[in-house]
Structure formats: structure tokens, C-alpha cells
Amino acid sequence: MQLSFLRPLYDRPGPWCSVYLDASRDTHDARPALDLRWRAIEGRLLEQGADAPTVDAVERVVRGHDPMPGDYGIAVFATRGRAVLTEYLSAPPLRDLATVSELPHTMPLLAQRGEQVAWVRVLADRRGADAVAVSAGGVPRRAHVTGREDFPLRRVNAGGWSHSRYQRAAVEAWHHNAGDAAAATVELAEKVGAEVVVVAGDVRATGMIAAQLPERWQDVLVRTDAGSRHAGADPALMDDVTVQTIAEVADQRVTAALDRFGVQEDVGAGLDAVVSALRRNQVDTMLIVDDPSSTAQLWVGPEPTDIATDAGQLTAVAVADPQRVRADAALVRALVGTDAELTVLAPDEAPELTDGVGAVLRYVDATTPGRSHG
Numbered sequence: 001m002q003l004s005f006l007r008p009l010y011d012r013p014g015p016w017c018s019v020y021l022d023a024s025r026d027t028h029d030a031r032p033a034l035d036l037r038w039r040a041i042e043g044r045l046l047e048q049g050a051d052a053p054t055v056d057a058v059e060r061v062v063r064g065h066d067p068m069p070g071d072y073g074i075a076v077f078a079t080r081g082r083a084v085l086t087e088y089l090s091a092p093p094l095r096d097l098a099t100v101s102e103l104p105h106t107m108p109l110l111a112q113r114g115e116q117v118a119w120v121r122v123l124a125d126r127r128g129a130d131a132v133a134v135s136a137g138g139v140p141r142r143a144h145v146t147g148r149e150d151f152p153l154r155r156v157n158a159g160g161w162s163h164s165r166y167q168r169a170a171v172e173a174w175h176h177n178a179g180d181a182a183a184a185t186v187e188l189a190e191k192v193g194a195e196v197v198v199v200a201g202d203v204r205a206t207g208m209i210a211a212q213l214p215e216r217w218q219d220v221l222v223r224t225d226a227g228s229r230h231a232g233a234d235p236a237l238m239d240d241v242t243v244q245t246i247a248e249v250a251d252q253r254v255t256a257a258l259d260r261f262g263v264q265e266d267v268g269a270g271l272d273a274v275v276s277a278l279r280r281n282q283v284d285t286m287l288i289v290d291d292p293s294s295t296a297q298l299w300v301g302p303e304p305t306d307i308a309t310d311a312g313q314l315t316a317v318a319v320a321d322p323q324r325v326r327a328d329a330a331l332v333r334a335l336v337g338t339d340a341e342l343t344v345l346a347p348d349e350a351p352e353l354t355d356g357v358g359a360v361l362r363y364v365d366a367t368t369p370g371r372s373h374g
Contacts, residue, residue, distance in 0.1 A: 001115055001342045003335055008084050009077055009104045010304065010333050017050050017078045018105035019058050022092035024071040038062050041098040048100035053081030061086050077104045094292075103300070103329040110332065111290040111344050115250035119196040120189045121242050122181060124205040125229045129181035133188035178208030185209065189217055196220055196245050200227035200238045257285050257343040258350065260360045267368060268361050270354035271296070271327070272309055277359050278334040279305050282368070285341040286331065289349075289356035296327035296355075304337020331357070 009016070019041055023034060038059065045055050057078045065074060065086065073089035089112055099105045120133040189197055197213070197220050199206045206223050213221065222245050227238030261268065268277060275298065277283045299311045301319035307330050308314045314322040335342055345353070361368070 001110065001113065001344065003110075003332065003342055004339075006085070006106060006332070006336050009106070010336055012079055012084060014079055014102040014104075015050070015100055016102070016104040017045055017054050017058055017076075018097070018099045018101070019045070019062075019074075019076045019078075020089070020093040020097040020108055021062060021074055021076070022071075022096060023062070023065070023067070023074045024092060025067045034062070037096055041096055044098040045100060048098075050100045051081070054078045057081055057083045075109045077106070101325060101329065102323050103325050103333055105326065105329055106332050107290075107326075107328040108292065110342060111292075114344060115253050117196060117246045117249045117253075118192040118194045119198065119242065119246055120185060120192065120194045121198040121200065121238070122185050122209065123227050123229055123238065124178070124181055124199060124201040124209055126177060126202060126205050128177055129184065129201075129205070129209070130229060131181070131184055131188055133192045133194065135192040178205055179212050181205075182209045182212035186214065186217060194220065195249050196222065196242075198222045198224065198238075198242050198245060200224045200241065201229060254343055254345070254349065257287060257360060258345075260285070261287055261358050264361065264364070267364055268359040271357050274331070274357050274359045275307055275309055277361055277368070278307055278331070278338065278340075281305065281338045282361050282363060283335065283338060283340040283359045284362045285343055285360040286335055287343045287345055287350065287353065287358045287360070288328065288331070289345050289347055289353055291347070291356055294326075294328065294356070297324050298327045298330040299323065300325055300330045300333070304334045307331075307334050 021037060021041060025031070025034065041062075042055055042059065045058070046052075058076050061076045061078075061083045062074070068088060071092055073092040075085075075087045075089060075093075076083055077085045087109055089109070091112070093108060093112070097105070097108060118133070118135050120131060122129050122131045185197065185199070188194070194217075197217050199209050199221060200223075203225050206225070210218065210221055210223055222241065224238065224241045226241050227233065227235060268274065268283075274283065274286060278286075299308045299314055299322040300306055301314050301322055306314055306319050306322075308322070311322045311324070332342070334340075350356075350358075
């Protein structure tokens with residue numbers, strides 16, 4: 001999981017208000033329920049010492065955000081009278097959360113987001129295509145392609161000397177339109193860095209589009225005859241194919257991270273080793289088991305790599321006044337500051353991971369903790 005979207009949170013000093021809230025509005029009593037939830041959160045923020053301007057900034061987001069259909073949640077991170085980052089949650093949080101701390105409490109957001117896969121989906125027929133792309137950060141882009149050729153689009157039984165000419169013209173028109181759709185697909189895929197390209201709809205059209213995609217995109221292509229551009233067509237099957245494909249890619253990414261970690265043997269395993277590697281800008285990808293009940297803490301200074309299991313480690317390198325914070329909050333800040341990635345695991349995915357945390361390293365040298373010197 002890339003974490004660059006969190007960077008604005010670490011460009012500003014704390015203290016931070018971090019709020020996770022069920023914002024669903026699909027029932028007749030949704031507004032009163034939201035009001036009650038907010039009042040409870042507001043009280044908890046003030047009890048923890050949040051300043052009134054920052055609480056007001058969070059409230060403006062909670063009450064003024066654009067509602068989504070169905071059940072959903074929002075996460076809001078605010079400091080010094082400003083809401084710096086707001087993220088929609090695809091499902092309500094298991095429980096509403098409100099914390100005030102030196103670093104933003106981002107782990108619940110990352111655990112829910114999971115592996116974000118950038119994708120493009122194209123719904124095609126012989127006249128053109130409708131395409132949508134979603135980046136790893138969830139930003140949608142759309143394209144509507146009307147092919148250059150609109151006559152003739154069906155093979156006809158014209159008979160006589162013109163029969164073969166009509167047949168060739170129909171195939172050429174399909175081919176040109178598919179080329180336009182393929183070009184739009186490539187443009188979107190390049191913009192979002194797609195890892196999945198789903199081409200759905202008319203079988204002949206999807207085949208022609210696929211044939212005209214560059215090899216790079218054919219390698220991540222999934223074709224399906226599910227879906228139709230006709231008005232009133234049910235998108236459910238096409239949606240199922242897309243979701244399943246994205247889930248498979250996400251699972252493959254997690255498996256690859258675990259495999260890379262496994263070949264390091266004991267290097268990068270455990271909290272001490274990960275903290276040491278982060279201080280040295282050595283972490284490529286950190287693996288962490290999602291544990292909302294964790295009370296583990298670390299010491300931090302002003303810089304992302306000012307991170308330690310003991311305050312003395314920081315004072316020894318001239319860090320004044322180290323602060324004690326949630327371990328996962330410190331780890332995430334260090335990952336963002338060193339352009340490292342994160343893989344969040346369920347407990348059953350890595351039951352033997354020491355301290356519930358490990359790291360795939362960018363390099364290993366003679367001073368790397370756990371390295372065999374035999």
C-alpha cells in the first residue's frame with residue numbers, strides 16, 4: 001500500500017484530532033442519529049484537551065460532507081483549527097473513535113482501505129465504449145468513446161456484387177471504433193497506473209479492443225462478455241467480475257510481500273528490528289498485523305526517522321524532548337517520511353510474525369540487526 005496520500009498529515013505539527021464516524025444517512029432518523037454520534041465524539045475530544053477551533057473544523061466536515069448512498073463512514077484528521085484530510089470509508093467503522101494525540105491515528109483507516117489496486121474498466125460495443133478508471137487513491141476518471149465509424153456497423157446480406165464490399169466495410173468500421181476505444185483505455189490506464197484492465201461487453205468488440213492494446217496492458221487484461229451498453233442493462237455481473245479481479249490482484253500483492261519477507265529469514269523481524277531499519281531508511285515495505293487493541297508505544301522526535309523503543313536512543317542523537325506515542329502511529333509516520341509501503345495483515349495471515357510487525361528491507365549490510373555473520 002502506497003502512503004503518499006497521508007503526507008499532508010506530517011507536514012504540520014500536532015496535536016491532532018483523529019475521528020472515525022459512522023455517517024450513514026439511509027434511514028428516516030439518520031440526521032438525529034448522526035447528531036447524537038457527533039455529540040458523543042465532540043465530548044470525548046474536549047475531554048482529551050482538543051482546542052475548540054479544531055473541534056469546530058471537524059464538526060464542519062461531519063455535518064457538511066457530501067453524503068454517500070448506503071452505509072459508510074468518514075475519517076477526519078484535524079489540527080490547529082483546520083481539517084487537513086478527510087477520507088470516506090466504504091463501510092462504517094466498527095465503533096466510532098475520537099483521539100487527541102501528537103501524531104494522527106491513521107491505522108484504522110489503513111486497515112480498512114487494505115491494498116488499493118488501480119484499475120480500468122471498459123464497457124464496449126461496436127459503436128464505441130464507456131470507460132472508468134480508479135487510481136490507487138480512489139480518484140475516478142471517465143471516458144466516453146464514440147467511434148469514428150458509424151456506418152455500416154452490421155454485416156448485411158446485400159447480395160450481388162456489393163456483398164463482399166459491405167462485409168469488409170463493416171469489419172473495418174468495427175476495427176476503427178475498437179482502436180479509438182483501445183487508445184482511450186491506454187490513456188486512462190497510464191494516468192492511474194492500472195494493475196487491472198477489464199474489458200466487458202460485446203464479444204467481438206472486446207476482442208478487437210484487446211488485440212489493439214500494447215503488450216504491457218494485455219498482460220493485465222481480463223475480458224468478459226458480462227455487461228451491456230444498452231439502457232437498463234444490469235451491471236451486477238460486470239461489477240462482480242471487476243471486484244473479483246481486483247481482489248485477486250490485492251491478494252497476490254500481499255502474498256508477494258510475505259514471500260519477500262520470508263526469504264530474509266530473521267532479518268527485519270520484530271518491533272526492535274523494524275524501528276532500527278526505519279531510522280536507517282532501510283525499509284521497503286512494512287508488514288503489520290491489524291490489532292486495534294494494541295497498546296504498544298514508541299518514542300519520537302520531530303523528524304519521521306526520529307523513532308525509537310527507548311527515549312535514550314533519541315536523546316543520544318540530540319533529539320530534544322522525545323514524545324511517547326502509539327507505536328503504529330509512529331511507524332506509519334516513518335513509512336511516509338521514507339517513501340516506504342505498508343501491507344496490513346489479518347491475524348491469521350501471519351500468526352508467527354514477531355511482535356506482529358516485520359519489514360522487507362531495501363538493503364542488508366553488516367550492521368543490520370539479525371543478519372547472519374557466519
